[in-house]
Amino acid sequence: MQASLAKRLDKLQDLPAMPNTLVMVLDSVSDPDVSIKNIEKILENDPMLATKVLRMANSPYYGAANRVNSIARAILVLGFNEIRNLVIGLSLTGMFSGDLGFEEFNSKTIWLHSLGVAKVCKYLSEHIKDVDPEDMFTAGLIHDLGRFIMAIDFTEELKEMFEMKRSLSIPLSEAEERYGITHSELGAYLAQKWGLSDMLKDVLRYHHAPQNAGPYMLQVATVFLADQLCQKIKLGWDLDGEKNSRLLVPKCLGIDGKIIQDVANRLKHEKSDIENQWGNIIPD
Ligand SMILES: [Fe+2]
Numbered sequence: 292m293q294a295s296l297a298k299r300l301d302k303l304q305d306l307p308a309m310p311n312t313l314v315m316v317l318d319s320v321s322d323p324d325v326s327i328k329n330i331e332k333i334l335e336n337d338p339m340l341a342t343k344v345l346r347m348a349n350s351p352y353y354g355a356a357n358r359v360n361s362i363a364r365a366i367l368v369l370g371f372n373e374i375r376n377l378v379i380g381l382s383l384t385g386m387f388s389g390d391l392g393f394e395e396f397n398s399k400t401i402w403l404h405s406l407g408v409a410k411v412c413k414y415l416s417e418h419i420k421d422v423d424p425e426d427m428f429t430a431g432l433i434h435d436l437g438r439f440i441m442a443i444d445f446t447e448e449l450k451e452m453f454e455m456k457r458s459l460s461i462p463l464s465e466a467e468e469r470y471g472i473t474h475s476e477l478g479a480y481l482a483q484k485w486g487l488s489d490m491l492k493d494v495l496r497y498h499h500a501p502q503n504a505g506p507y508m509l510q511v512a513t514v515f516l517a518d519q520l521c522q523k524i525k526l527g528w529d530l531d532g533e534k535n536s537r538l539l540v541p542k543c544l545g546i547d548g549k550i551i552q553d554v555a556n557r558l559k560h561e562k563s564d565i566e567n568q569w570g571n572i573i574p575d
């Protein structure tokens with residue numbers, strides 16, 4: 292990162308603190324009993340979030356036979372991992388929301404894309420050795436957090452990048468590279484500030500250039516592939532894809548075309564559910 296950019300970021304007053312919910316959820320992975328208690332505690336203290344979780348648990352997507360009207364029952368019906376992912380998703384989407392002042396995209400498009408990437412990361416990870424599907428859900432969900440900092444704190448610069456994207460017909464991520472400020476750097480800065488794990492930091496920093504990732508190359512490459520699949524399927528944000536570009540599949544993942552096709556079909560199948568289910572809950 293350029294020294295001038297780092298200085299500017301250090302001076303930003305309004306960078307958000309990591310939500311408590313995320314701290315507690317990320318902290319409580321090793322012991323399932325503690326984890327369930329933590330989730331219950333989080334939701335007891337945040338009735339708005341609890342209401343949203345119950346609303347989701349009762350959506351047609353989960354197809355619960357009977358009405359889910361308590362958190363304990365939601366954990367039973369949906370399973371702990373699904374509830375954990377819902378809690379992270381709902382607390383983050385509630386934190387970064389609203390109109391960002393750009394006609395090309397809004398918070399909802401970024402989140403629908405991120406939720407798609409999270410799900411695809413999880414599905415791909417089921418076929419990749421040594422990569423944890425639940426960790427990868429979180430990684431996919433937060434990989435583009437830098438987009439929010441870009442839109443909120445680098446508004447004028449982003450307008451110029453969109454101009455560059457239009458005049459040169461290039462993906463936005465390439466315009467960022469040429470301009471010299473990328474959402475990957477901004478996201479990595481936030482990840483550092485929040486004290487996220489090295490894996491998550493690397494995902495935010497290298498998800499558009501997995502070849503530069505170090506020990507977490509597999510995780511970064513998984514997000515890189517999931518990102519492209521979601522652009523192709525046009526779930527939410529699709530400003531980084533190039534028309535008719537070929538899918539780039541990192542060799543290190545060791546997965547074949549059949550698996551990728553199956554995962555893509557699974558996402559296509561879930562696309563409208565994700566759009567309806569989350570689209571109604573994420574504020575415009
Ligand atoms: Fe990105």
Ligand SMILES: [Fe+2]
Pocket residue numbers: 404408434435518
């Ligand atoms: Fe992305």
